[in-house]
Amino acid sequence: MSQASKGAPSSGKTLQGQCLCGSIHYQMQGPSESFSVCHCTQCRRQSGHQWASAQCKDDDLIITGDTLSWYRSSPTAKRGFCSACGSFLFWALDGEGKTSFSLGSLNSPTGLRLEKHIFVADKGDYYATTDDLPQKD
Template identity: 55%
Template sequence: MHTGSCLCGAVAFIVDGDLTPPSACHCGQCRKQSGHLWASTVTHQDNLSFTSSETLEWYRASDIAKRGFCRACGSFLFWQHNDEDTIAISVGSLDEPTGLKLAQHIFVADKGDYYDIKDDLPQRAH
């Protein structure tokens, strides 16, 4: 079981189930919304429950996905594909210890020109 929240604590949640090894996403949307790259882990949406969600908002980021954030503090917390029953959760929003280790970089073809990826983790173009 994992717990997590936004920066101000107005959105708080529990994950009661498995989490995937996290990915660092370098796509333009994640960079714009997070300010750099976004690391997330994935679980089945039924594993996620909220202990507080009054400030949770969803932004329709594209025709295929939405992004969840706290309207009070602005924390970017979730990403969910329209047609899937899984949800990506910001690794940074999880309370420690998480027991997770970054597994890969995704959307590296879209990464910013202001940094290099220096680790030896797998890199996927998309």
């Protein structure tokens, strides 16, 4: 694994995750990046709170199971969830060739660390962001 940069961990092992009911399993065959907590309204509505995710290349992502549904949440992006248990697993921007996956759906231990907060300008008024990670509007 060549990306051993600044504490941002793409651990050398293969990350694996699943939805709550176990119908959908996925794994990454390559490095992940952008370990973020998103505070945007869409992520909060879909996840129930802020959404922690990381990103990998579509070519490195293997998804198995037949209950994955995609919801087109904007003209340029879609959100993947399990139609059996409702777990919010994926987010993908059209044409980017990458998929974001929810850190909460990974099997532990992940060996990962969050890097930043994003869309903080849209965050809910019912909580404070109290850690030292960088915040981006």
